[in-house]
Amino acid sequence: MNFKAILNKVKPKNNRGSTQVVVLGNEAIYVSSADLEAQSTRIPLVNGDWESALKKSLNSEAFSSHRFQLIISANYYQTYQIDKPNIPENEWPVALPFLLKDLISERVTDITASAVALPTSNKLQVYVLPRKLLNKLVSIADSAQVELNGIAPEDEIWGYSAGDLANFILLQRSSGAHFKLGAFVDNTVCFQRTIRSVVPPLTGVASHSLQLDSLALELQRSIDYLSSQIKGAQLHQLKICCDEEDEVELQSALNNTLSSSVSLLVEGERDNSERLLLKIASERDGFNVNLYPEHLKPKNELFTLTNVVAGWVCVSILLLGGYFIMQYQASALDQGLTALQRESAQLNKQVDQLNNKLTQHKPSLDKVAAVARLQRETQAKKEALKAVGQYDESQQVGYSGVMMALAKLGRNDISLSQIYITHDTLDLSGFARNADAVPNWVGQFRSELNLVGRAFEKLKIGRNDQDVVTFELSTRRESK
Known part of the structure; x- marks a missing residue:
């Protein structure tokens, strides 16, 4: 690797991604400038030695990119016209050497060809470049650590002049x-x-x-x-x-x-033809003819020794990293398990101590018998309290209030013949002047404190043998 290539790898350049144009002329090599306004560089051929001149051009200060498009003059290639083959255009670069085998003296493996369809007929304009010359151009580009994008004939450029x-x-x-x-x-x-x-x-x-x-x-x-x-x-x-x-x-x-x-072609003063050719080619974005097709360009081999070694190194680093991470996690889990086992042992020891205390803590027979007697006594008192609670306030104050309330509500159209009073019932029977006097009389119970809230579940009204209205009132009994 030369000094310029080392500098290109170390020193960043703003135009690193651009493509410069190089013209391989009859008497000199011309290199386009990265700045379109600047003058192109001319390197003359000494005794026709274009190889040394091209090496010098690619290693000069004028060439600052890492790829270039080459334009070659007519004395480096041959042209032919053949009938257009019935094959896809993307297969032309591979098939053209075989289609030209009857027109050329070289072997089909010793040439590379590219073609463009003629607009005036069903023919192809074919450009042929010796493979030996192509190999020299590729070798010079590789030695300069630059990439050869393509090779176009000058006739392709003059069409746009x-x-x-x-x-x-x-x-x-x-x-x-x-x-x-x-x-x-x-x-x-x-x-x-x-x-x-x-x-x-x-x-x-x-x-x-x-x-x-x-x-x-x-x-x-x-x-x-x-x-x-x-x-x-x-x-x-x-x-x-x-x-x-x-x-x-x-x-x-x-x-x-x-x-x-x-x-x-150019009015007024102009540069020589090859400088003009360089200028026109620099303004082009693409070319229809390429004598360095893709199938001849070196393929990027993935499984090279360097790539394999680098891959194994990366895999080894990943495996070692994963191993150390797993070891670290396993160590942390072991420490946590040890702490949990220690805590479990302490808790089991406390359980054993409490079980021993529980075994030793047994009540005496006297105390058990005393507790049973106290429970029986407590139950008896509860039953007594329940029986006492069955007597309401009416039992405590007697039935005088009820009798006084009935007397207070005495009416001329109601006559009581029988009164039956208990702590939860009040049954009345008697005579009435007419049937509607009974509900009117019962409605007055709400005005008396001792009778309010009495609810009768049964009212029976009828007449006796003397055709006198009789009634019977039965108090609603609470369910037990």
């Missing part, structure tokens, strides 16, 4: 490369060719008019071919993005010879 214009033709040349012509429909490249017969420069003092005429001829042939082959899409705009050329002069010359309208 014209801004809102989705259908256009692009004449492009990077420094140290040949002129390339591409046709884009819905931002997807549908036609590509490299014009190797034209040698730059086309403008300036060292230019030659024959080279410019030759380029114009090749362009017109391509435009005529596209007009006949691509249906349903208008390709009347030719954009120019050529390094080391006077683009205004080139635009003027081509406008005079071509049938299509020629304009600059």
